[in-house]
Amino acid sequence: QVQLVESGGGLARPGDSLRVSCAASGSSLRGYAVAWFRQSPGKEREFVAAVARTGGSTYYGDAMKGRFTISGDNAKNPVVLQMNSLKTEDTAIYFCAAGRGVITSSLMNREAYDFWGQGTQVTVSS
Numbered sequence: 001q002v003q004l005v006e007s008g009g010g011l012a013r014p015g016d017s018l019r020v021s022c023a024a025s026g027s028s029l030r031g032y033a034v035a036w037f038r039q040s041p042g043k044e045r046e047f048v049a050a051v052a053r054t055g056g057s058t059y060y061g062d063a064m065k066g067r068f069t070i071s072g073d074n075a076k077n078p079v080v081l082q083m084n085s086l087k088t089e090d091t092a093i094y095f096c097a098a099g100r101g102v103i104t105s106s107l108m109n110r111e112a113y114d115f116w117g118q119g120t121q122v123t124v125s126s
Helices: none
Strands: 003-008 010-012 018-025 033-039 046-051 058-060 068-070 079-083 092-099 120-124
Touching: 003 092, 003 120, 018 033, 018 092, 018 120, 046 068, 046 079, 058 068
Parallel strands: 010 120
Antiparallel strands: 003 018, 018 079, 033 046, 033 092, 046 058, 068 079, 092 120
C-alpha cells in the first residue's frame, strides 16, 4: 500500500509560478509510474503530467506543454510538478497518482493508477 501526500499549491496570479509535490509516506516511488491529474468543479478529472515507471520519460497534457514540468526521476521522493505561466483555467484540485503496472500507452488514463492522494488546491486569480 502506498500513501501519497500532496503539498504546495495555493493562490497565485496569472503568469505566476507554483510548485506542488507528491510524497510517498513511508515508502519509495521507485518502480511506479507517477502522475498528476486535476479536477475543477463540474469537470472530469484531467490528465496533467506523468513520469513513466522506468527510464524517466515524461508526458504532458496538451494544455500544460511548455508550462509545466514534472520531475523525471520518480525514485526521488517527492515527485515535483513545477507550474509556470499559470492561467486562470489552471485553477483546480491537483491529485497525485501512482501505479506499478502502468504502461506508457495508459499513462494518461486515470483508471490505470492504483493509489491516489487527497489533492491540493491551486487557485489562479487576479
